[in-house]
Amino acid sequence: MQNNKLLSVSIAREKMLQAISPLSSEKCSIFAAHNRIVAEDLFALISHPAEAVSSMDGYAARLSDIVNIPTCLPEVGTSRAGYAYKKPLLAGQLVRIFTGAVIPQGCDTVILQEDTQNVLGKIQINELPKLGQFIRYPGLDFSAGQKIVSKNSILTARSCALIALAGLSELPVIRKPKIGILTSGDELVAPGQIPKSGQLINSNNILLSSLIKASGGEPIDLGILADKSGALIETLKNSPNLDLVVTTGGASVGDHDFITNDIKNNPNAALSFWKIAMRPGKPLLFGKYENTPVLGLPGNPVSAGVCAVLFLAPVIKKFLRLNPSLSYSKALITEDLSKNDRREEYLRAKLVTDDEGIRHVTPAIRQDSSMLATLNEADCLILRPAFAPKIKKSSTVSILNFPNLF
Amino acid sequence: MQNNKLLSVSIAREKMLQAISPLSSEKCSIFAAHNRIVAEDLFALISHPAEAVSSMDGYAARLSDIVNIPTCLPEVGTSRAGYAYKKPLLAGQLVRIFTGAVIPQGCDTVILQEDTQNVLGKIQINELPKLGQFIRYPGLDFSAGQKIVSKNSILTARSCALIALAGLSELPVIRKPKIGILTSGDELVAPGQIPKSGQLINSNNILLSSLIKASGGEPIDLGILADKSGALIETLKNSPNLDLVVTTGGASVGDHDFITNDIKNNPNAALSFWKIAMRPGKPLLFGKYENTPVLGLPGNPVSAGVCAVLFLAPVIKKFLRLNPSLSYSKALITEDLSKNDRREEYLRAKLVTDDEGIRHVTPAIRQDSSMLATLNEADCLILRPAFAPKIKKSSTVSILNFPNLF
Numbered sequence: 067m068q069n070n071k072l073l074s075v076s077i078a079r080e081k082m083l084q085a086i087s088p089l090s091s092e093k094c095s096i097f098a099a100h101n102r103i104v105a106e107d108l109f110a111l112i113s114h115p116a117e118a119v120s121s122m123d124g125y126a127a128r129l130s131d132i133v134n135i136p137t138c139l140p141e142v143g144t145s146r147a148g149y150a151y152k153k154p155l156l157a158g159q160l161v162r163i164f165t166g167a168v169i170p171q172g173c174d175t176v177i178l179q180e181d182t183q184n185v186l187g188k189i190q191i192n193e194l195p196k197l198g199q200f201i202r203y204p205g206l207d208f209s210a211g212q213k214i215v216s217k218n219s220i221l222t223a224r225s226c227a228l229i230a231l232a233g234l235s236e237l238p239v240i241r242k243p244k245i246g247i248l249t250s251g252d253e254l255v256a257p258g259q260i261p262k263s264g265q266l267i268n269s270n271n272i273l274l275s276s277l278i279k280a281s282g283g284e285p286i287d288l289g290i291l292a293d294k295s296g297a298l299i300e301t302l303k304n305s306p307n308l309d310l311v312v313t314t315g316g317a318s319v320g321d322h323d324f325i326t327n328d329i330k331n332n333p334n335a336a337l338s339f340w341k342i343a344m345r346p347g348k349p350l351l352f353g354k355y356e357n358t359p360v361l362g363l364p365g366n367p368v369s370a371g372v373c374a375v376l377f378l379a380p381v382i383k384k385f386l387r388l389n390p391s392l393s394y395s396k397a398l399i400t401e402d403l404s405k406n407d408r409r410e411e412y413l414r415a416k417l418v419t420d421d422e423g424i425r426h427v428t429p430a431i432r433q434d435s436s437m438l439a440t441l442n443e444a445d446c447l448i449l450r451p452a453f454a455p456k457i458k459k460s461s462t463v464s465i466l467n468f469p470n471l472f
Numbered sequence: 473m474q475n476n477k478l479l480s481v482s483i484a485r486e487k488m489l490q491a492i493s494p495l496s497s498e499k500c501s502i503f504a505a506h507n508r509i510v511a512e513d514l515f516a517l518i519s520h521p522a523e524a525v526s527s528m529d530g531y532a533a534r535l536s537d538i539v540n541i542p543t544c545l546p547e548v549g550t551s552r553a554g555y556a557y558k559k560p561l562l563a564g565q566l567v568r569i570f571t572g573a574v575i576p577q578g579c580d581t582v583i584l585q586e587d588t589q590n591v592l593g594k595i596q597i598n599e600l601p602k603l604g605q606f607i608r609y610p611g612l613d614f615s616a617g618q619k620i621v622s623k624n625s626i627l628t629a630r631s632c633a634l635i636a637l638a639g640l641s642e643l644p645v646i647r648k649p650k651i652g653i654l655t656s657g658d659e660l661v662a663p664g665q666i667p668k669s670g671q672l673i674n675s676n677n678i679l680l681s682s683l684i685k686a687s688g689g690e691p692i693d694l695g696i697l698a699d700k701s702g703a704l705i706e707t708l709k710n711s712p713n714l715d716l717v718v719t720t721g722g723a724s725v726g727d728h729d730f731i732t733n734d735i736k737n738n739p740n741a742a743l744s745f746w747k748i749a750m751r752p753g754k755p756l757l758f759g760k761y762e763n764t765p766v767l768g769l770p771g772n773p774v775s776a777g778v779c780a781v782l783f784l785a786p787v788i789k790k791f792l793r794l795n796p797s798l799s800y801s802k803a804l805i806t807e808d809l810s811k812n813d814r815r816e817e818y819l820r821a822k823l824v825t826d827d828e829g830i831r832h833v834t835p836a837i838r839q840d841s842s843m844l845a846t847l848n849e850a851d852c853l854i855l856r857p858a859f860a861p862k863i864k865k866s867s868t869v870s871i872l873n874f875p876n877l878f
Contacts, residue, residue, distance in 0.1 A: 096663050096678060097663070097678065097681075100678075100681075100682035100685065100686070100877065101682075101686070101877055112667070112673075114672075114842070114844070115672075115842065116667065116669075117669060117670070121840065121841075121842065123724060146658075146699075147657055147658060147659035147670070147672075147699075148657065148658030148659035148660075148670055148671065148699070149658065149670065150669060150670040165724055165771075165772075166657070166659060166672065166771070166772075167659075167670070168669065168670045202840065202842055206838075206840060206842065206843065207840075207842055207843045207844055207845050207846075208845045214845060214848070215848070220877070222682070222848075222877050222878055223678075223679050223680075223682035223683045223686065223777075223877060223878045224679065224777060224844070224847055224848040224878060225848050226678045226679065226682050227675035227676065227678050227679035227682075227773060227777070227844060227848075228675070228844050228845060228847075228848045230663040230673055230674070230675040230678050231672075231673050231675040231773060231844055233666075233667075233673060234663075235663040235664035251553055251554065251572070252552075252553060252554030252555065253553035253554035253572060253573075254554075257502050257503070257636040257640075257641040258641035260639075261518070261522065261639075263522075263523060263556060263574065264523070264553070264554055264555065264556040264573070264574045265554065266520075266521075266553075266572065266637075267518075267636055267637050267639060268636070269633035269634070269636040269637040270633065272502060272503065272506075272629075272632045272633050272636050273629050273630065273632065273633035274629075275503075275506075276506035276507075276628070276629035276632050276633075277629045279506065280506070280507070280629065293552075293553075293554070365571070365572070366571075366572075367633060367637065371629075371630060371633070432612075434527065434608065434612060434613075435527075436520070436521065436525075436527065436608055436612065436613055437612065437613045438520070438613055438630070438633060438634045438637055439613050439614045439620060439634060440613075441630055441634075442620075442621070442628075442630040442631050442633075442634045470876070471506065471507055471626070471628050471629060472628055472629045472630060
């Protein structure tokens with residue numbers, strides 16, 4: 067037993083994140099930028115609007131021509147979006163104008179269509195306009211050179227539209243981390259195959275690739291790793307240019323868990339840590355092979371999932387220059403909890419918000435780490451710190467929220 | 473003026489949603505199912521575990537052989553994941569066993585590796601085991617025939633893994649709605665082009681396609697629609713098999729807004745409603761051409777965005793059999809608000825949560841519907857109901873939360 071060597075979750079995460087470098091940037095078309103992370107502050111290339119434009123349908127005029135109400139003026143042309151009235155407006159003239167159209171030179175007000183009527187071929191103005199009304203002056207939204215989007219932010223639908231409007235058709239985004247997935251275990255068969263006695267369908271690959279995609283990474287399936295010495299190194303050798311390799315299984319203390327030894331014993335590999343004081347998920351490993359970080363998750367579906375939330379998702383955030391902190395909040399526990407041992411525990415739990423907005427959390431009755439249905443039904447995980455004393459029903463506990471689409 | 477004909481937002485949304493039918497289902501590989509909506513309840517094809525397996529590394533034994541401590545027993549074989557010990561265990565025998573391995577017939581307990589030692593070639597057991605300890609019995613997680621995922625739920629990483637583990641490699645999901653995007657306006661140029669005087673870069677297409685993708689739909693760019701009578705119908709004729717066409721611009725009261733008239737006047741089209749009592753976004757249109765619903769959004773970037781949140785996102789949810797309700801919550805306003813007119817108003821606003829968890833919302837100073845930067849910076853929209861009275865700073869207001877990645 068090496069329980070005295072178990073690392074705490076927070077120290078392990080810190081060690082791991084220190085070994086991860088944010089990725090470089092690459093050029094991206096504005097049409098493909100949604101949900102990417104912008105790598106630099108972006109500045110408008112053009113102003114919006116670029117010229118004074120009308121915000122309504124009506125008539126562009128000179129305020130000095132409209133002293134009394136009603137006033138009749140002749141319509142000398144039309145300015146509509148895409149087709150400006152190119153001449154300057156002379157005294158005593160009106161131009162028909164539509165929303166978004168350029169204000170002709172000399173105009174300083176727009177009269178609403180509904181405040182006018184046609185009288186003997188002229189336009190009669192029935193309401194006294196104000197100077198500059200219904201005119202959008204250049205740069206009302208933003209001016210050329212103005213910062214429009216801050217670096218390291220996620221590009222939403224709104225920000226992509228803003229970037230396009232500001233004249234950028236290409237922009238720098240953080241490269242997506244390429245993450246190899248290696249599931250280990252001679253008992254595993256791929257979905258679609260019928261497992262024989264002693265075999266198990268591989269679900270970890272799907273769990274991890276889905277989480278990686280939802281987190282902004284690019285999953286690369288490296289297949290199922292045989293339970294034999296050297297198999298990991300052989301696969302890593304043949305999988306260059308990955309930013310991270312994540313494995314599941316094979317890192318326990320059993321004679322047939324080869325991943326830890328492969329990393330430990332290879333001259334081109336280095337083990338950073340192995341075994342964490344947590345439940346589920348003790349046999350968690352972090353190290354590297356040449357320059358590729360290797361994150362070894364436990365093989366049990368629930369342990370793999372919980373450790374992916376605690377370790378893999380933050381690594382992807384660090385790659386993408388996002389804040390890798392986990393999302394904890396508070397809730398009231400609906401039952402007594404016994405004291406905890408030295409292993410930090412993450413309990414699958416259901417969360418209910420009552421009519422007063424207070425949140426109540428109930429742990430699943432069984433917490434066996436093979437029970438994936440319980441993880442699927444959980445709304446969050448209750449965090450029980452190492453050596454936490456027993457607590458009574460209605461005490462406040464910390465809960466860990468799941469990443470989006472996890 | 474036809475202000476008396478303005479429809480309220482809620483009635484307009486209801487009318488629109490009534491005209492939208494949820495889509496049919498299609499088969500999907502489990503490898504592509506993440507973030508899709510499952511169309512039917514799913515039931516496990518196999519149990520998990522399918523057989524009794526060990527949850528630890530150690531020795532499988534018969535409890536009746538271990539009456540006193542220590543007891544020494546001979547190791548007669550190994551059961552490891554993927555490679556079971558196939559013979560039944562006889563009285564007085566032990567089998568080495570690893571996590572996930574099948575429990576040999578006759579065994580009823582597993583002794584932890586760390587509770588044993590090798591003594592003269594036999595395994596000495598130092599702790600008295602309990603019946604059934606460290607054994608996962610068949611169906612502990614779920615049994616064949618058990619419901620594992622409910623229909624109409626979004627498939628997360630966890631649920632995809634669970635479905636795979638339960639033996640399903642293909643499953644029914646709701647078809648993605650194919651949504652055509654038509655942006656109208658002769659002043660528009662595509663991103664990448666340099667706008668001349670009077671021209672504007674088309675940002676609405678990017679806004680809408682990003683929102684459609686993030687909402688689970690498939691955007692199809694139908695290009696920029698010319699400002700001329702018949703252009704809309706011509707495009708619709710040439711765009712079959714769409715579930716919805718969304719347009720921007722061209723639905724105002726100006727002489728050059730042809731979309732409304734195209735829908736109104738074509739014998740194969742029908743106008744359901746046009747003009748909503750809201751700000752921004754009055755010129756909103758809904759109708760159909762043949763069997764394709766047409767949603768006409770305003771052309772201003774902010775109006776288009778706000779109306780997309782209020783109308784387009786719920787339509788996509790209805791297609792996908794998700795709840796189309798908008799996500800409203802409450803916050804305290806940080807300044808006085810004047811009374812509102814007959815148009816329901818949506819104010820771009822910043823949201824701050826204080827140390828006590830109370831949320832404070834501040835509207836942007838300028839709310840002009842061309843100001844996309846303000847929409848991009850907003851955290852939410854404040855809803856001002858029609859004819860809302862003036863309210864004081866610190867009053868509670870309703871806020872509309874944005875969809876994910878909007």
